[in-house]
Amino acid sequence: MSEQYVPQEIEPRWQEYWEAERLYYASDDDERRKLYALVMFPYPSGDLHMGHMRNYAIGDLFARYKRMRGYNVMNPMGWDAFGLPAENAALQADIHPSIWTEQNIADMKSQLQKMGICYDWGREVTSCLPDYYRWTQWIFLQLYDRGLAYKRMAPANWCPSCKTVLANEQVIDEGHCERCGTMVTKKDLAQWFFKITDYADELLEDLSLLENWPERVRVMQENWIGKSYGVEFRLGIDGYDDEIGAFTTRIDTVYGMTFVVLAPEHPLVGKLTTAEHREEVEAYVEKARQASEIDRLSAEVEKEGVFIGGYAINPMNGERMPIYIADYVLMTYGTGAIMGVPAHDTRDFAFAKRHGLAIPVVIAPPGWDGADLEEAHVEEGTMVNSGPFSGLPSNEGIERISDYMEEHGIGARKVYYRLRDWLISRQRYWGAPIPILYCEGCGTVPVAEEELPVVLPMEVDFHPTGTGESPLATVPEFVHTTCPRCGGAARRETDTMDTFVCSSWYYFRYTDPHNEKAAWGKEKADAWLPVDQYTGGVEHAILHLMYSRFFTKVFRDMGLTGIDEPFARLFTQGMITKLNPGTMKVEKMSKSKGNVVPIDDMVDTYGADTARTFILFVGPPELDAEWSDQGVEGSFRFLKRVWRLEMEEANAGKPSEGADRALRRKTHQTIRKVTEDIERFHFNTAVSACMELCNALVAHKEKQGAGPALDEGIQALLLLLAPIAPHVTEELWEKLGNGDSIHKQSWPEWEEELAAEEVFTLVVQINGKVRDKVEVPVSIGEEEAIELALSREQIQRWLSGKSIKKTIYVPGRLVSIVAN
RNA sequence: GGGGCGGUGGCGGAACGGUAGACGCUACGGACUUAAAAUCCGUUCUGGGGUAACCCGGGUGUGGGUUCGAAUCCCACCCGCCCUACCA
Numbered sequence A: 001m002s003e004q005y006v007p008q009e010i011e012p013r014w015q016e017y018w019e020a021e022r023l024y025y026a027s028d029d030d031e032r033r034k035l036y037a038l039v040m041f042p043y044p045s046g047d048l049h050m051g052h053m054r055n056y057a058i059g060d061l062f063a064r065y066k067r068m069r070g071y072n073v074m075n076p077m078g079w080d081a082f083g084l085p086a087e088n089a090a091l092q093a094d095i096h097p098s099i100w101t102e103q104n105i106a107d108m109k110s111q112l113q114k115m116g117i118c119y120d121w122g123r124e125v126t127s128c129l130p131d132y133y134r135w136t137q138w139i140f141l142q143l144y145d146r147g148l149a150y151k152r153m154a155p156a157n158w159c160p161s162c163k164t165v166l167a168n169e170q171v172i173d174e175g176h177c178e179r180c181g182t183m184v185t186k187k188d189l190a191q192w193f194f195k196i197t198d199y200a201d202e203l204l205e206d207l208s209l210l211e212n213w214p215e216r217v218r219v220m221q222e223n224w225i226g227k228s229y230g231v232e233f234r235l236g237i238d239g240y241d242d243e244i245g246a247f248t249t250r251i252d253t254v255y256g257m258t259f260v261v262l263a264p265e266h267p268l269v270g271k272l273t274t275a276e277h278r279e280e281v282e283a284y285v286e287k288a289r290q291a292s293e294i295d296r297l298s299a300e301v302e303k304e305g306v307f308i309g310g311y312a313i314n315p316m317n318g319e320r321m322p323i324y325i326a327d328y329v330l331m332t333y334g335t336g337a338i339m340g341v342p343a344h345d346t347r348d349f350a351f352a353k354r355h356g357l358a359i360p361v362v363i364a365p366p367g368w369d370g371a372d373l374e375e376a377h378v379e380e381g382t383m384v385n386s387g388p389f390s391g392l393p394s395n396e397g398i399e400r401i402s403d404y405m406e407e408h409g410i411g412a413r414k415v416y417y418r419l420r421d422w423l424i425s426r427q428r429y430w431g432a433p434i435p436i437l438y439c440e441g442c443g444t445v446p447v448a449e450e451e452l453p454v455v456l457p458m459e460v461d462f463h464p465t466g467t468g469e470s471p472l473a474t475v476p477e478f479v480h481t482t483c484p485r486c487g488g489a490a491r492r493e494t495d496t497m498d499t500f501v502c503s504s505w506y507y508f509r510y511t512d513p514h515n516e517k518a519a520w521g522k523e524k525a526d527a528w529l530p531v532d533q534y535t536g537g538v539e540h541a542i543l544h545l546m547y548s549r550f551f552t553k554v555f556r557d558m559g560l561t562g563i564d565e566p567f568a569r570l571f572t573q574g575m576i577t578k579l580n581p582g583t584m585k586v587e588k589m590s591k592s593k594g595n596v597v598p599i600d601d602m603v604d605t606y607g608a609d610t611a612r613t614f615i616l617f618v619g620p621p622e623l624d625a626e627w628s629d630q631g632v633e634g635s636f637r638f639l640k641r642v643w644r645l646e647m648e649e650a651n652a653g654k655p656s657e658g659a660d661r662a663l664r665r666k667t668h669q670t671i672r673k674v675t676e677d678i679e680r681f682h683f684n685t686a687v688s689a690c691m692e693l694c695n696a697l698v699a700h701k702e703k704q705g706a707g708p709a710l711d712e713g714i715q716a717l718l719l720l721l722a723p724i725a726p727h728v729t730e731e732l733w734e735k736l737g738n739g740d741s742i743h744k745q746s747w748p749e750w751e752e753e754l755a756a757e758e759v760f761t762l763v764v765q766i767n768g769k770v771r772d773k774v775e776v777p778v779s780i781g782e783e784e785a786i787e788l789a790l791s792r793e794q795i796q797r798w799l800s801g802k803s804i805k806k807t808i809y810v811p812g813r814l815v816s817i818v819a820n
Numbered sequence B: 001g002g003g004g005c006g007g008u009g010g011c012g013g014a015a016c017g018g019u020a021g022a023c024g025c026u027a028c029g030g031a032c033u034u035a036a037a038a039u040c041c042g043u044u045c046u047g048g049g050g051u052a053a054c055c056c057g058g059g060u061g062u063g064g065g066u067u068c069g070a071a072u073c074c075c076a077c078c079c080g081c082c083c084u085a086c087c088a
Helices: A007-020 A050-068 A084-093 A097-114 A130-145 A196-209 A215-225 A251-256 A275-290 A293-297 A346-355 A394-407 A522-528 A543-557 A599-605 A608-617 A629-647 A657-679 A683-703 A708-721 A726-735 A782-791 A793-799
Strands: A034-039 A072-074 A149-159 A164-166 A185-194 A227-237 A240-248 A259-262 A306-313 A320-325 A337-340 A411-417 A436-439 A443-446 A480-482 A489-492 A533-537 A570-573 A576-580 A585-588 A759-766 A769-777 A804-810 A814-819
Touching: A007 A097, A007 A599, A007 A608, A007 A726, A034 A050, A034 A522, A050 A072, A050 A533, A050 A570, A050 A576, A050 A599, A050 A608, A050 A657, A084 A097, A097 A599, A130 A149, A130 A443, A130 A543, A196 A215, A196 A227, A196 A543, A215 A543, A227 A251, A227 A394, A240 A251, A240 A259, A240 A337, A251 A394, A259 A346, A275 A306, A275 A320, A337 A346, A394 A411, A599 A608, A608 A629, A608 A683, A608 A726, A629 A683, A629 A708, A629 A726, A657 A683, A657 A708, A683 A708, A708 A726, A759 A782, A759 A793, A769 A782, A769 A793, A782 A793, A782 A804, A782 A814, A793 A814
Parallel strands: A034 A072, A034 A533, A259 A320, A533 A570, A759 A814
Antiparallel strands: A149 A164, A149 A185, A227 A240, A227 A306, A227 A411, A259 A337, A306 A320, A436 A443, A436 A489, A480 A489, A576 A585, A759 A769, A804 A814
């Protein structure tokens, strides 16, 4: 009886060995080419399951593979450890956020280790520890110094019942508080922003440098930045000297304007509202102010609005137009005022219908007969009823009217971005304190660099303060301090930073994690960065990646790095889904939905190698994939087969020369395929190629017996599988009598000559349909192949009574005959 | 409304414009076993013909197009999922 494959007996041993050998620790001084592999560091929520494991299995495979390819690989790990769940745990379970976080980190670390996921733990970073957030605060100060951090009033989600600020994810069910269900409103608070808009153009332009990013992520970022070219022009107001600025991308439609709409918060609203409309307008403004953002932005809401009594003047034709306010006009985009052109904008069309306004056509649709429009014509066309510009194509009209407005000082070409500045203030305890003081005499004063870190106090009541302030405001020892400039009394800022700030620079810290003098040393960072391969969930396609790109560009401008872009190649993997027994729907695997497959269950039943093999085999890694318990069984069977292939005695027979040659061909073809598949991130087909080789080896062993060809095949199979199933391959490698760890071996090379086929199936098509197949040597030439094809009995039968028009020969594939 | 991703057997999925369905799962039949587990062998898109190795037809969401040849490229549409949301 041979030894059985019992993964639980071999896996812990190798995990300890790899860690003891520091096999996956990267040295800064290494002759080999560097490779920085990175998976997005997780929030330590404490519930790792097989859904998360896809990310880590991919990252681990890639790092192990590249190491075998001879790279000096750095594959670090850390924890995005500030955030709301820890604070909620403090309220609900009466456990300090730091303890809760620490425990979760320990749990997750042990689960990663159980799965054989190897990192350079010597570079571990934890964003909630002072030796990390000290530098997060330092970065804040640098942005402040450069004018990239500023404070202004901004609305926050506010629950009037809990008297607390809510994060967007705490606003659920169309604008209700997740705690008490009360309708969420807005509260204006003085809050800190980072001026990412200063970099909008560069963030957009440099997307073209990111050739190895998925197309969809680049498109999402492009849309998020939302650059639009247009004209900003001024409208006079009947009876006032004031002017209203309006931005439009369709200045060609300016002669069709019949009304103007202001945002409810527009500064001129109060002044321009006439007495008879005042009551209605004030009620509307109040309602808009109270409505939560989600409500306000809901597309289903009708395009309401109220007339304020005032009139604006169209600068092009002197027309007098009513001014409305409506909440679909945003104060935060453009000028907070729009020109209403009902004939050529769907929203304006609906608004005009509702308020009984005229809908004059100024861009003629093709074949327009002068009739009223059934719906807005938003496409291009020929300009009509547009004074001297009538008759022009609309795209030319845009240029001509823009020129005209610039010449006459009415307006100017202007670019607006959808991208807004990054609000980083959080009225929360569990985050990096913003290193700012408020002195009665000196005003806003940054904390001195040598005073960092501003340490988060431990003794805090986490309950809502009732004022919207952070719980830190209730800690006098924290709040009261002295001003570094004048020595007088000062108060500390009590807001903490958005956790996205912490996660926007951690990949710099990995390159120099123990530096106590600086966030990182430029030489070390520039030696490792940019990240060669970044892997994570597509849910971070916009915010995290945009903020990280922004930070990198700021760091570059500060001289802290020489790189322009932090992530050279990006891979976004799909989610793992599973049938949810509660809803009977296939949903994303998640603890809250109750459809998780826990790591421990997998390891106990099948071992880490099976779990890893399956998660890689389940489907294309960039797409969502459904978990299947039977599928896991299949991967387990495969590894058991690999085990027996090596461990069981072979037949006593002596292999034939032909069979050996065929087996070596399969071996070398598999090496080629697996290598190419891993390079292009097709892990599922890499696994199936290994399965095929295994099947071929088993068959050879049974029918032919042992020999050098079989040994070569087994060795190759183990090496190819090493990054996928690291434990079992390590164990079998040792049992083969090889001395050193399989993970220190070189990746196998294939020989084209051995991988080359001697024969292929020549397909013969007539008029595109397959009519015959014949085995031929690969050396066959075109003439020979066509002659052979035409001589085939089958083909002659199909061709009888027809004449051949043309023959096409595709080497190594087919002969295609066109006949009629 | 905008954007993205996808639609191929009973299921997950393979397939440089060139033999559609690799590999795996499931199911069924068989071998081994007192029995089970494990393992191994065979069948598994579909209609028709043949004792048979095989042969013929249909087939990649729908409808067109390009091509000797289309799952793959182009146009129009339908369906599903995800993200985003009144951006002037």
